Amino acid sequence: MDPQNIDMKTEAKMLLNHAKTLRLHTGNLVNRSRLKKKCPCSPSEELQDCIQATLSDWFSMTKPPSTDFPDTLDCSIPQETDAITPEEREEVKVSVKLFLCESVQSSIRDAVEMACQTLAVSQLDSVIIAPPGLQEGDSQTLAHLQPAWEELETLVRSQQIAAIGTSDLDKDLLEQLYNWAQVKPSSNQVNLASCCVMPPDLTAFAKEFDIQLLTHNDPKELMSAATFQEAVQEGTQDLNIADWRLEWVLRYSIIVKSRGIIKSKGYLVSARKASP
Numbered sequence: 001m002d003p004q005n006i007d008m009k010t011e012a013k014m015l016l017n018h019a020k021t022l023r024l025h026t027g028n029l030v031n032r033s034r035l036k037k038k039c040p041c042s043p044s045e046e047l048q049d050c051i052q053a054t055l056s057d058w059f060s061m062t063k064p065p066s067t068d069f070p071d072t073l074d075c076s077i078p079q080e081t082d083a084i085t086p087e088e089r090e091e092v093k094v095s096v097k098l099f100l101c102e103s104v105q106s107s108i109r110d111a112v113e114m115a116c117q118t119l120a121v122s123q124l125d126s127v128i129i130a131p132p133g134l135q136e137g138d139s140q141t142l143a144h145l146q147p148a149w150e151e152l153e154t155l156v157r158s159q160q161i162a163a164i165g166t167s168d169l170d171k172d173l174l175e176q177l178y179n180w181a182q183v184k185p186s187s188n189q190v191n192l193a194s195c196c197v198m199p200p201d202l203t204a205f206a207k208e209f210d211i212q213l214l215t216h217n218d219p220k221e222l223m224s225a226a227t228f229q230e231a232v233q234e235g236t237q238d239l240n241i242a243d244w245r246l247e248w249v250l251r252y253s254i255i256v257k258s259r260g261i262i263k264s265k266g267y268l269v270s271a272r273k274a275s276p
Helices: 003-018 043-061 106-119 142-157 171-180 200-208 225-235
Strands: 021-025 072-076 092-100 124-130 161-167 187-191 212-216 244-256 261-273
Touching: 021 043, 043 072, 043 225, 043 261, 092 106, 106 124, 106 142, 106 244, 106 261, 124 142, 124 187, 142 161, 142 171, 161 212, 171 200, 187 200, 200 212, 225 244
Parallel strands: 021 072, 092 124, 124 161, 161 187, 187 212
Antiparallel strands: 021 261, 092 244, 244 261
């Protein structure tokens, strides 16, 4: 085995063993040609490839400190960052979809703040929330959505988010949320894999209350715990990382308003070490 690989594995293990939180930024996928799988691939495959590639690159260029090991590992490749300059901010729209893997409301604020910091903006133009998956047999209710929505409303009031939206709500649940919410949903994503045509009642309700209906192809579970562990193991040279849990995944797109093209897109990921 290559001695350099052994060193990398040892260094990665030292950093991971000490850290309590793992934060990862893939950088701009529009400019990256080194991902294993080429388009078209599913969002889950894309994310898995991104985690592997980013961790592999980061660990290959990062040397552990001689004394204090960080509690939080911030894994990002400097040249891959997507910071927006003040001059171009008015020309672009920053859209985000936040996939929550756990029902922890502080995750929403953490994710939004990390996105603003990473992209060098004070406000995200739109955030769509995808709540954690439900247990088998359970169905989504307003009570499930309310805690996350209240956190989003707080971020709208503090001007960190301009508009907030939902994902995969049927007409009845969207109406319940609209009637209850103080900050109304501006959009609702519909997965066309589950319905080839927009339901007429949903379309009519959205039109009446000026809610934009969007389509998406994200699976119900963007990344399973097992797939995340596999991605980290591959990215860090087959380490045993069974005690890490995915907290949230944030996918962002930076769109040039005048031309409607995606200037950059990427993922931010947060995981924490499970309590022993």
